[in-house]
Amino acid sequence: xxxxxxxxxxxxxxxxxxxxxxxxxxxxxxxxxxxxxxxxxxxxxxxxxxxxxxxxxxxxxxxxxxxxxxxxxxxxxxxxxxxxxxxxxxxxxxxxxxxxxxxxxxxxxxxxxxxxxxxxxxxxxxxxxxxxxxxxxxxxxxxxxxxxxxxxxxxxxxx
Numbered sequence: 001x002x003x004x005x006x007x008x009x010x011x012x013x014x015x016x017x018x019x020x021x022x023x024x025x026x027x028x029x030x031x032x033x034x035x036x037x038x039x040x041x042x043x044x045x046x047x048x049x050x051x052x053x054x055x056x057x058x059x060x061x062x063x064x065x066x067x068x069x070x071x072x073x074x075x076x077x078x079x080x081x082x083x084x085x086x087x088x089x090x091x092x093x094x095x096x097x098x099x100x101x102x103x104x105x106x107x108x109x110x111x112x113x114x115x116x117x118x119x120x121x122x123x124x125x126x127x128x129x130x131x132x133x134x135x136x137x138x139x140x141x142x143x144x145x146x147x148x149x150x151x152x153x154x155x156x157x158x159x
């Protein structure tokens with residue numbers, strides 16, 4: 001029984017040493033730009049600004065589509081925007097990886113982005129951070145894209 005307790009303690013200690021998730025999640029916040037490709041939709045590239053909570057939830061303070069032709073599906077300001085970014089950092093290499101989910105909803109239309117985050121932690125900032133993934137659009141007439149597209153997002157450096 002002591003051996004099991006010791007093994008559990010060692011496993012917990014090793015797990016605790018493998019990442020500094022809270023600091024990385026805070027550094028992942030800021031201004032991001034999304035470039036979206038493919039699909040049948042009107043083009044959904046956008047700028048957004050958010051902070052990432054310790055639980056990975058996004059608090060979005062700004063959202064703006066870059067294409068005026070999205071107004072058949074969404075207002076330029078997007079409607080209701082939410083998401084998550086769950087990150088881990090390898091403390092040996094400072095490589096950051098994680099998952100990203102971002103949802104824009106308005107008037108029965110939903111734009112969903114799912115992707116993978118990669119970057120490098122340098123002190124209290126992230127460098128070379130990007131998100132690559134796929135997007136889908138569901139909703140009403142003209143806003144239901146049966147062909148999913150791809151996207152890339154890049155974080156603007158802090159000013």
